[in-house]
Amino acid sequence: MLNFHITYPQLINCMLETTIIKKSIRKNSKNISLRINHKGEIIITSPYPLSAKKYQQIIKNNQTWIEGHLIQHLNSQNNCFPENIKLTALDKTWHIEYQKTPSKPKLMSLNENSFIIYGNYTKIEVVQLLKRWLTQQAKQSLYPWLQQVSHEITLPYNSVSIGHHRAQWGSCNGEKHISLNAKLLFLPSILVRHVMIHELVHTIHFNHSINFWHCVARYDAHWKENKKILKTADNYLPDWI
Incomplete structure (x- = not known):
């Protein structure tokens, strides 16, 4: 739970x-x-x-x-809270219930496909609880997903974390630490994989040189199209995020 x-x-x-x-x-x-x-x-x-x-x-x-x-x-803002959350990358949808009580705002799982937010909550508190829930989902799914892609293309990394970045879907530093945006879960899986490949290639190319993009192309045949779509990928995000 x-x-x-x-x-x-x-x-x-x-x-x-x-x-x-x-x-x-x-x-x-x-x-x-x-x-x-x-x-x-x-x-x-x-x-x-x-x-x-x-x-x-x-x-x-x-x-x-x-x-x-x-x-x-x-x-x-409009106090109409989301009734459902669809994580396109996972092909899963959750139903959300709300219940006003005098207690502190909390989120609790009801089953595999639904959860409840209860307490004396405001809109901003609901949003923050949903973001924390999203982070948890991202850790459970993106961590093993990145590991799988890493093994497939034989580009190892040292560590990974989840964030809520404003302008980046992912990043990789000189110590081969990869950070992935939790909001990736709202995107189609092909774009998530593209971002993962992009960051994994940064473990050997720390720039966006010709060699970098040649390496990306080796593992992502449709990288140009995916890169273009990613520029407007905010369209996949719900209003509350």
Whole structure:
């Protein structure tokens, strides 16, 4: 049985880590301004380019304001929670039940194909519980999947982890540690395999040179098509993620 709950500080930290920050340069602007748009993205507008350190300072100095407005934004969104989650990569669908109680928000498995979220939850707490559930599913499926692909193409790696990256489906560092995005589970299996091959090839080619792509092509005959589709793969993701 899968059972866990979320605390408020954990929720805030995750929101700040996954919120998209966009930079806008407008020469006619008199001051540096900060706002949150209808998508929940942070927009920093300035009359001139700023350094990365300056952007970080702006976020830090306005953290309380940002937290409050992000919570307000998410709670003001449509409170229609997902009734089903389909993980296309696994060809599986789960049904979700909801029950309001005075307790802390929790998620509990009911059987292999359904689970329940109960407690005094808000929309953002439901989203965070679903993300934790997704991470658990990713660990159970993507870990052995990557190992299988690694054996097939004889490119070993040292370690693997699961994350919720904003702009990457996967990554591989110089120590041959591979990180995979939990959201890969919403994609067709052929794209998941393409990402895994891509990252495994990085264990021997630490760039995107001609040799790198030749190696990818050796293991993925349709890599060009898969690479192109991957650029718009966000279309496979549900709205709540």
